[in-house]
Amino acid sequence: MERKVFIVRVPDRTANTLLEILYQNVRPGSRIISDCWSSYANITRDLGMEHQSVNHSNHFVDPVTRTHTNTIEGTWHGLKIGIPLRERSDEKIDDYLFEFIWHRENQGHEWEALLNCLHNTAFF
Numbered sequence: 001m002e003r004k005v006f007i008v009r010v011p012d013r014t015a016n017t018l019l020e021i022l023y024q025n026v027r028p029g030s031r032i033i034s035d036c037w038s039s040y041a042n043i044t045r046d047l048g049m050e051h052q053s054v055n056h057s058n059h060f061v062d063p064v065t066r067t068h069t070n071t072i073e074g075t076w077h078g079l080k081i082g083i084p085l086r087e088r089s090d091e092k093i094d095d096y097l098f099e100f101i102w103h104r105e106n107q108g109h110e111w112e113a114l115l116n117c118l119h120n121t122a123f124f
Contacts, residue, residue, distance in 0.1 A: 005075060007097050009090075015039040019046055035069055 006025050010017055018039045022032065031050040034040045036057075043051040052067040054060065061068040083096045106113035 003071065005072065007079065007101055009093055009097065013037070013039055015042065019043065022049070023047055033067055033069060033072070 008021060008025070010021060015038070019042065022043065026032065026047075026049065028048060029050075031052065032040070032043050033052050033054075034043075036053050036055045040051065040053065043049055052062075052065055054062045054067045054069060056069075060070070079097075079100050082100060083093070087093075087096065102113075103110065
């Protein structure tokens with residue numbers, strides 16, 4: 001199973017907003033794993049995607065399906081600790097999100113990726 005993550009700033013956490021973001025960024029047929037936030041309740045009905053959830057009020061790993069959100073919770077924690085509190089503004093947050101994604105996608109070969117990026121965007 002291939003695991004992918006995307007990160008976007010959202011204006012609110014309503015069902016309409018979150019489902020639209022999933023629709024725009026997640027391939028049909030993908031499996032979405034979440035907690036039981038009410039805005040996710042209609043992922044399967046409205047988007048036709050498989051949806052598994054875990055109720056954190058009861059357990060952190062579903063005892064039947066073994067579904068958990070530990071991986072994304074760890075990713076979210078890693079992202080948040082990299083952004084100083086004073087920098088969490090609408091004007092600055094996108095830069096931190098981009099930096100996090102860039103480092104994650106180029107882990108282990110950051111220098112080569114930077115040189116490749118400069119090569120592909122240089123104007124001569």
